[in-house]
Amino acid sequence: MKPAPFDYTRPRTVADAARLLATTPDAKILAGGQTLGPMLNLRLAQPALLIDITRIAELAAVREDEQSVTIGATVTHAAIEDGRVPDPTGGFLPRVARDIAYRAVRTRGTIGGSLAHADPAADWLSCLTALEAEMLIAGADGERRAPLSGFMRGAMETELRHDEIVVGIRIPRRSRHARFGYHKICRKTGEFAEAIGVAVSDPDRQILRLVASTAAGAPIAMDGGSLGLGGTRPPDQATLRQALQAAGASGDAYDLTLHATALQRAITRMQAA
Numbered sequence: 364m365k366p367a368p369f370d371y372t373r374p375r376t377v378a379d380a381a382r383l384l385a386t387t388p389d390a391k392i393l394a395g396g397q398t399l400g401p402m403l404n405l406r407l408a409q410p411a412l413l414i415d416i417t418r419i420a421e422l423a424a425v426r427e428d429e430q431s432v433t434i435g436a437t438v439t440h441a442a443i444e445d446g447r448v449p450d451p452t453g454g455f456l457p458r459v460a461r462d463i464a465y466r467a468v469r470t471r472g473t474i475g476g477s478l479a480h481a482d483p484a485a486d487w488l489s490c491l492t493a494l495e496a497e498m499l500i501a502g503a504d505g506e507r508r509a510p511l512s513g514f515m516r517g518a519m520e521t522e523l524r525h526d527e528i529v530v531g532i533r534i535p536r537r538s539r540h541a542r543f544g545y546h547k548i549c550r551k552t553g554e555f556a557e558a559i560g561v562a563v564s565d566p567d568r569q570i571l572r573l574v575a576s577t578a579a580g581a582p583i584a585m586d587g588g589s590l591g592l593g594g595t596r597p598p599d600q601a602t603l604r605q606a607l608q609a610a611g612a613s614g615d616a617y618d619l620t621l622h623a624t625a626l627q628r629a630i631t632r633m634q635a636a
């Protein structure tokens with residue numbers, strides 16, 4: 364199948380892209396095209412105008428300060444995997460990037476596109492929620508920041524307004540004692556996850572955070588301290604299933620076991636790191 368006809372433009376600034384979005388009915392942003400391309404071909408999306416943001420220099424930039432690293436929205440998964448951008452996590456971000464899809468998809472797919480699309484099974488969504496990242500968003504009314512933890516409203520649904528663009532993702536730096544664990548359960552390498560577990564510990568900053576992906580919506584974040592995570596062994600399956608349910612996880616017994624398993628393995632990896 365081929366896409367329905369559309370116009371195409373490639374602005375050079377965020378302001379131009381935001382203006383085009385605000386003034387053109389049915390306009391859509393195109394980043395890596397790894398999700399939007401198939402949606403166009405299947406005619407699940409039929410925009411009147413595609414606004415290609417991959418030539419906007421400020422969206423490809425990475426900024427660093429003492430507290431954080433801000434990764435531009437069009438930085439690709441492959442650039443992060445290869446360590447071509449500064450990593451505030453000492454190796455955790457490249458580790459996550461490596462597990463996203465296949466290299467061909469990672470070469471074009473972008474971190475901003477992944478978050479804006481908000482597939483519940485997407486890797487960045489869970490991992491960056493665990494890192495307490497913030498979205499930088501630009502629109503016709505200017506720029507704003509939003510915590511990633513509240514950004515997703517449901518499956519493929521975010522708080523982005525029609526005229527808004529994800530400009531970057533601000534990731535707080537962790538101390539040198541921070542440890543990370545990530546586990547993705549999928550049937551075949553390169554596929555979307557059936558469950559993702561993430562564990563982040565930073566004793567210097569009193570952070571002990573667990574995040575589990577969900578099948579239907581935003582990832583679930585939990586305080587690891589309340590689960591007695593201070594020791595050297597992960598909590599047992601029953602404890603994790605109970606904690607997931609208490610935090611709002613839905614699904615049947617199989618789903619809960621899958622999510623508890625991903626979480627338990629992420630914790631084990633974090634504790635061994």
Ligand SMILES: Cc1cc2nc3c(=O)[nH]c(=O)nc-3n(C[C@H](O)[C@H](O)[C@H](O)COP(=O)(O)OP(=O)(O)OC[C@H]3O[C@@H](n4cnc5c(N)ncnc54)[C@H](O)[C@@H]3O)c2cc1C
Nearest residue numbers: 392394395396397398399464472473476479485486529554
């Ligand atoms: C075979 C295959 C396997 C995959 N496996 C995985 C996987 O295991 N894990 C995973 O996490 N992902 C996976 N993906 C998705 C991949 O990571 C995509 O790169 C990502 O979902 C979308 O990024 P993109 O840059 O290609 O966005 P696009 O396809 O260009 O856009 C996606 C959507 O986001 C919007 N958008 C894009 N950028 C912005 C922005 N800056 N501001 C506002 N809106 C924006 C677009 O309008 C569109 O609606 C897979 C994709 C494929 C094709």
